[in-house]
Amino acid sequence: MASGQTLTHLDAKGHARMVDVGDKPATRRRAVAGARIEASPATIAAIVGDTLKKGDALAVARIAGIMAAKKTADLIPLCHPLALSKVTLDIVPEDGCAALAITATAETTGPTGVEMEALTAASTAALTLYDMAKAMDRGMRITDIVLLEKSGGASGDYRRTE
């Protein structure tokens, strides 16, 4: 990183601002974020249910994630409000059933990216799973909230490599 590099969300005096995106063109934007929640296999089983007795738990988390994506600009102080054109959440047990993997996808057509919307969706889905299972397992750990990929916009596409 070049010396002197600074945060775009602060002005020259270090003051917080919502940066000006008025001159940026509206393009199609897409972001995918991931999150994981680690829990005991019994907790994972209670969340996921079985073929005969599938409860609402994963649906609650998916819906919480979708609704949170719509609240992103209300939660993250310097985020621009935008009109999401698509949000999806995918929650699947990892091999070994010691964690659930959450993937959130957000899209819009506009002057700013939707990374924060995807990240907010993924993390809120994880928090919602924690909430539903916390009476069973207080030791759950939410981890690996990352941007997996991003497309659209002048800064170029991004794909996490790891």
Place this chain on the structure above:
Amino acid sequence: MASGQTLTHLDAKGHARMVDVGDKPATRRRAVAGARIEASPATIAAIVGDTLKKGDALAVARIAGIMAAKKTADLIPLCHPLALSKVTLDIVPEDGCAALAITATAETTGPTGVEMEALTAASTAALTLYDMAKAMDRGMRITDIVLLEKSGGASGDYRRTE
């Protein structure tokens, strides 16, 4: 875990519900949650600033966390609304400056715990730091969102050991 253990937030049919806490006494509740955001040292330095040029970045994240704690019941579908009596956020660089450690404390007097408020505060502060620094460093990773301790309520005190 005992066989047959199920999520309290689902009824016998597996349907989501806001569980009845009407018979639980109002007691003093406290929860402390942690989160970490890993980033390059240059990014950490840009967020934290130096003695001469300290910007608003950490303040923005602290305030985002405090305000998010107040929105918890609006974000987490089955959370009970409650009147927080205290919220504090602490954000400090870890040794080596490859991560910021976030600690959020929430308190209330009421029939339900404040774990979700503390966890929501910590994770929103982390997301806010990501937002401000994402133009520098898209590879940041939010991790280790955990309940550190909890007191008050019939289920007993909890302190994470790890």
Place this chain on the structure above:
Amino acid sequence: MASGQTLTHLDAKGHARMVDVGDKPATRRRAVAGARIEASPATIAAIVGDTLKKGDALAVARIAGIMAAKKTADLIPLCHPLALSKVTLDIVPEDGCAALAITATAETTGPTGVEMEALTAASTAALTLYDMAKAMDRGMRITDIVLLEKSGGASGDYRRTE
């Protein structure tokens, strides 16, 4: 309706999603919804007031409906957020003064329709009337919340016939 028809708001696995409208063109959209609230003539009279003593009751309901239209995407989980360009509410006593008829009109220019905004406005105005009059008349009934007409968008215009 063809057998096997499914809900667009669920994916192939039955999972809730905010459907992708990124490829739909922005067109001028309009929807009109209706609702009725049945109450005793004395209650209707108290709400409507008389020429000499007209209170705020109908104004409160109109404003509640307009403000609720703006919150639609926050209330209805899979609704797309959109920028309303017009909302109006009309509330008139029906002949015989045993009910108030509510009509809500919403408009936007965008890729999705505004049916839910009009329906949310009409039903919230009805709930607000219930709230103001409930101390007089707990037996009020809100009924006939329907889409009256809709225009704009690829699915064609609609006008309720009944």
Place this chain on the structure above:
Amino acid sequence: MASGQTLTHLDAKGHARMVDVGDKPATRRRAVAGARIEASPATIAAIVGDTLKKGDALAVARIAGIMAAKKTADLIPLCHPLALSKVTLDIVPEDGCAALAITATAETTGPTGVEMEALTAASTAALTLYDMAKAMDRGMRITDIVLLEKSGGASGDYRRTE
């Protein structure tokens, strides 16, 4: 009803106000509200799913109702904010499968009743069902939003008879 009876939510000049409940004792309150959504049998079937392919639709509506109950004071202008201690939603097909019957129950301990919370939950669940099925069936009708029963508070218990 006595002549001259007026709305408690308006003052002597007819001006809207949030009425003073500061002198009312906090008691245990409960309200149950109902709503119905009439639709074609094919639409009902698509919402309810079958044993083999049960989707999220009813879960989405239940969660929307629960979350809307928590937003009641934000939607209904003169409603007092309160801390709900329980919210449940029940959605079942009626005989003949031409309608879904929604029942919402809300409880709190406080100085004001929870009728509006139960009614808001029931009507929002109905609107959410409309939203998910509207591409199949624009003619659905939401009806019979009523208070079924209420207990707690000085005005006495209420049970709808009809």
Place this chain on the structure above:
Amino acid sequence: MASGQTLTHLDAKGHARMVDVGDKPATRRRAVAGARIEASPATIAAIVGDTLKKGDALAVARIAGIMAAKKTADLIPLCHPLALSKVTLDIVPEDGCAALAITATAETTGPTGVEMEALTAASTAALTLYDMAKAMDRGMRITDIVLLEKSGGASGDYRRTE
């Protein structure tokens, strides 16, 4: 004021926090705030209407003030959430009809005061009047947003003298 006095909403390091009110007793609290909006007599007349044609303008402003009082903790970052037991707004033309005087009263029973709720109600009512009349008169001025009186709580009663 003693030298060295500092803001209670910042900790010893100057960091924002929601201060701990967990040890403060719940008492009956009341606050009255004022605001004024100066405008041309013609604008005032258009807002207030005349005996024959009284529109919704003052009702809209009153309702906006009441609803804003309920959002105070969502707007003011370090404010504690609380359950308002009463909110009223009064808007009257001043002598000479060059200004409207707004008075907002808020009450609760709790550990913290309701000054911010009354001030938020008064200022939002003023902003709402500005919004409705701005096409006529962009030069309006909102002024004199002050706390008029306050009672309840350990810090003693207050009455503005001026």
Place this chain on the structure above:
Amino acid sequence: MASGQTLTHLDAKGHARMVDVGDKPATRRRAVAGARIEASPATIAAIVGDTLKKGDALAVARIAGIMAAKKTADLIPLCHPLALSKVTLDIVPEDGCAALAITATAETTGPTGVEMEALTAASTAALTLYDMAKAMDRGMRITDIVLLEKSGGASGDYRRTE
């Protein structure tokens, strides 16, 4: 002003409405609003801090203003929702240190102006400063909330002269 001039936000019957902007073109809009908060010099000093001990107070007010701008359509009943492309807040002590001067700038590209967003940002920043300093100084006065300038839109540019 011509006789018979009326408020655009009310229809011919005096009923509140969100006016139709569907036919107005989307243009680049900008508004600047001001506000002042008068306080004792000691209070101003505590808010502003000194070179050695600068706390979060001004940052909290700036962020509150930015976040409030995004909530404008939720606060002001007849305001159109819009997607802000920029918001900045500037808070500086006036000469003599008896007041802080707040300036808020808002921009968007759309069919409606952003005056209310700028005014809401400025007034909320002022209320936030009041909140943080109220334990020191209950006599603070928020004043001079005005539109300083406005550009974009058919009604022409405006610059306050005074």
